[in-house]
Amino acid sequence: MRRLVSLVGFGVFLFLAPLDAGAADLGKLIPQLRQGGYVLVIRHVATDDSQKDVYPFVFDDMTKQRQLSEPGRQMARDVGAALKTLGIPLGQIYTSQLHRAVETGSLISGAPTIAKGELTDSSAGSASAMGKPTGANAKVGEAIRSLVNAAPKSATNTVLITHKTNIADALGKEFGNVIDGEAIVLKPNPSGAPTVVDRVQAKEWIEYAARPRS
Numbered sequence: 001m002r003r004l005v006s007l008v009g010f011g012v013f014l015f016l017a018p019l020d021a022g023a024a025d026l027g028k029l030i031p032q033l034r035q036g037g038y039v040l041v042i043r044h045v046a047t048d049d050s051q052k053d054v055y056p057f058v059f060d061d062m063t064k065q066r067q068l069s070e071p072g073r074q075m076a077r078d079v080g081a082a083l084k085t086l087g088i089p090l091g092q093i094y095t096s097q098l099h100r101a102v103e104t105g106s107l108i109s110g111a112p113t114i115a116k117g118e119l120t121d122s123s124a125g126s127a128s129a130m131g132k133p134t135g136a137n138a139k140v141g142e143a144i145r146s147l148v149n150a151a152p153k154s155a156t157n158t159v160l161i162t163h164k165t166n167i168a169d170a171l172g173k174e175f176g177n178v179i180d181g182e183a184i185v186l187k188p189n190p191s192g193a194p195t196v197v198d199r200v201q202a203k204e205w206i207e208y209a210a211r212p213r214s
Helices: 026-034 070-085 099-109 127-131 138-148 164-171 202-209
Strands: 005-009 013-015 039-043 090-095 157-162 183-187 195-200
Touching (some): 026 202, 039 138, 090 099, 099 157, 138 157, 138 164, 195 202
Parallel strands (some): 039 157, 090 157
Antiparallel strands (some): 005 013, 005 195, 183 195
């Protein structure tokens, strides 16, 4: 079981403790999520690495962006189906402006999404920055934490689809190891920094939803 992690400060901030290693505690987490009031920050699912981003980004030209792979698209569909099976209500879906994030959000939720500049890849397409996020973009980090701290619609959970560089900016470079489709579940805190509740890999939602139920 992982421990809650409180983020302190706002701009320069520290982690009181890292999340314990191991699987997410879905037995405890899912009943909480069914009540709503949480934010799921999700890295977009797997992409086709043979495609490359062109920078400055061209958001309306799919030939100039790295796109989702077919396995990635299937993963997003499967996560969406698992969340539905588990009874986890999704509210507003915010995404990066890049199509791989928009498509991830659409496939998971089956609902319209809203693109946000602060969720768009803060590495500006840099392969080295994406390979080892530093969490150095304080402006992006603060903007994402503010978005996380906005109260979700009643009895729903907000979803943010973004990139690992932005996740590191918002939550610290320790979260730069987030993998494709992984969700970081946070509890908003309007008077301070949000609290990290758990980290859930895409396959964990899918496998848990597939368990027999009595």
